[in-house]
Amino acid sequence: MAFYAYKDYTEDQEVLEAMNQVMAGNLGLHWFNANTEKIKGHASEPQRGLTYDDLNIGSYGYSELPEYLRTSQSMVARGSDKSGKLPDMGYVVNRKSDVWSDNVCELYEEAKARRWAPATDILWGALGEKPLGETLEVACAQLYTFLQECELISLDFPSRWVALVNQDFIEQKSFMCSQMLDASRLLEVFRKRALYGGAGLKRASVNAEQGLKEWLWAETYPQGSVSINIALAGILLAIFRHVAAFAPSVTDRAIMRKAMQDSGRWVSYGTGCLRYHLEHQPGQRVALHEYLDESEHVMLGIIGSPEFLEPLIIISGGGLEKDQVKAGRVAVSKLIQLMMREYFERLDYAGLGGRTERSRLQHVIERIQVA
C-alpha cells in the first residue's frame, strides 16, 4: 500500500478523547469562525440556473487564481479555511496557463446541458428497417472500428491528467471529467453502430494506433492538449461533419450530429487553452513549434491509414463502382484539405502562426492529386 494514515485512530487516545468530548456535548467549534469570505451567490440569469461563472466572486472565483499555485497541494476546496496538517497530493500541473482556457466554464455547462444517451437517443430501428447494402455496411463497420480506437485514446487522455492537475482548477478539472463521459459515450455509440449493422467489427489500425499513442503519451499537458484537443478532436470533428453530409442512413447522420456537438467542445477548449498558454508563456511558442514539427506526422499516420481512408472513400462515393470511388476520392481529398486548413487556422488563431509554411505535413498534403 502506498499511503498509510499517520495513526491507528482506533487506538489513539487523543482522537478518542476528542470524539468523547464532542459526543458528550462539549463542542470545540474551531470551525465556526472560519476565516473565509462570506458571500451569497445568485444566478445572474435565473433561466440559465446557477453557473460556475455566477460564483466567480472574490477568493472563491477563478479570476483571482494566481498563475503559480505554490501553497495548495491538498484537496481543500478553493477559498476555504486551511489549517492543520494537510496532505500533499502530488499535483504536477500547478500553473494556470498550462491548463486554463477562458471558455472552460461555459464549455462545462454546455457539456452537462447537452447530455444524451446512445441507447435511447439514436433511432436504431431506422437502420434495422432500411439496412445498407453489404459494401456500404462493411465500410461503415471499418470506419466505426477505427473511430472506437480514436475514442479510446480520447478517453484515456483526460483520465491520465486529471489527478495530476491542481484541485484549485476545479472548473477545468470538471470539464475534463465531462470529456471522459463524452469519449466513453462516443466509444459506446460507435461500437453499437458497428455491431448493429451486422458486419461485425473490422480491423484495428497499426498506423493510427502507433500515432495516437505518441500523442496520448506527450510529455506535458500543453503538448498533449494540442495533440488531442486540437489535432485529434479537429480531425474527428471534420470526419463527423463529412460523414453526416454523406451519411448512408438517418441513423448514421444522427450519430454524427451528436458526435459533432461533443467534439466541437474539445476543439474549442483546446484552442482556448493554447491561446491562454501562449499569452502567458510566450517562451513556449518555440518549444511547441518544435513539438509539432516532430509530432505532426501522426496526422498522416491517422488519415493515411487504409483502415480509415478506404472505407471513407467508399462511404463518400456510395460504393465500389469506379465512378463511385472517384466521387469518393474527390470528396475525401476536399475533406483532407479542409481538415488541414482548419487545423492550421486554429493554431494561428491561438497564437501559433506560421505552421502552414513550416509544417512538413503541408508539403505532403499539397501533393494530393485526384485523377
Added chain:
Amino acid sequence: MAYLATHDYLEDKNFVDKWLYTMRTGEMDLSWMNAKTEKVMPRPQNARRGLTYRDLDLGSYGFTDVPEKVRENRSYAPRGAEIPEGVPDAQPWVSRKSELWGFNTESYYEEAVSRQWNATTDIPWDRLEGVEMPEATGKALSQLMTFLTEVEMIATDTPAMWLPRLNPDFIEVKAFIASQAMDEARHAEVFRKRALTTGWGLMAASPMNEMALKHLRDADSFSEMSVALHLVAEGNVLTMFRFSEYLSPTDVDKKIFRLVMQDEARHVGYGMQHFKYVLENFPEKREVLHAHLDEAENISFAGAAATEVTESFIILAGGGMKKEQIDEGIKVTTQFNLKQMHEHFERLEKCGMPERKDPNRSKLYQMFLMGKAAAEEQGIKI
C-alpha cells in the same frame, strides 16, 4: 512519459507514396473487408431501454466471453476487432477480469448515462432567494458542504487515474469509471454551489479527513482501491447523504441530497458487485483485501473523529446550538455513526466477507459493538 511511434509517417516514403497513390488512382487494398471477425446482429431486447451494452453481449464482442486473463489484446483495438501485428502496447496494469469486473457493470453505466442531471439547472436555486438561515445552522450546513466538496474531489481523481490503467478490453468498466468521474465532478460542483449560496461561504477544511482520503487514491491494485472507495468511503457517504436529506433545512437541500444519493447508490452497487466477483473468482486476494480493509476502516473511524464534520452534523441534526438541540443532535449523530458502521458490515457480509463481523478481526467492528452497547444503555437504537 513520451512515446514515439514506430514510424515517422512523413518520412516513410512507402507510406506516403501508397497514400498518394490511393488518392490518385482509387486502387485500394481492401483487405480489411475480409477481416476475420464474427458477424453478429444485436437488437434491443427491450425497445424502451434502447440498444444497450447488454444487447451487444454476443460472442467475441460480449463481456461474458472475456477471459479471466486478457492475453491477446493490450492495444487500443476494440474488443472483437481483428488485431494486426504492430499495434502498440497500451501498458494496462489491470488485465485480469476478476480484478475489476462486477455483475451488472454494463447496466450501471447505462443508468449513469441516462440519469445524468445538471447541478446548474436541475436544482431550484431561485428558491433560496430570501432564505436566511440562522447563523448556527447556516454555518453548519456550509461546513458540511465544505467537507463534502473535499470528499468529492478525491472521488473524482481516484477512479479517473485508474481508468487508463485498465485493459481496453474492459470497455464497460472503463465506461462506468468515466461516468463515475463525471458524477463526482457534478457532486463537487453542487456542494460548492450550495456552500456559496448560504451566505457564509465555504468553511474550514478537514485535515484529518483529507489525510484519510489520500489513502483511497494510493492503493496498490484496482480491487483495493475499489473496496476502499466504492464500498467503504462511498458506502459511508451514502448513509451520510440519507441522513443529510432527512436533516436538510430546505427543500433545495433535500433535492440535492436525493440526486446525489441516486448516483452514489450506483457507485456502491458497482463496488459491491465487484467485491463479490473478486472474492468468488480470485480467492487468493481475500487476505490482501482484508489487510486493505484494516486500513480503510481505520480511516473510516478517523472520519467520525473529524470534529468539524461531527459538530456541524450535530448542530444540523438538532436544529441549533441550544443545549436541548445539541442533545437531540448527538442522539441523531450517534444513530448515524452506528448506522454507517452497521451498513458497512452488512454490505461486506452480503458480498461474501461475513468474517469481518468479528471483533478479533476488525477493530472497527469492535468499536461498533462498544458504541452500540453504550448507545443502547442510553436508549438509542439504530
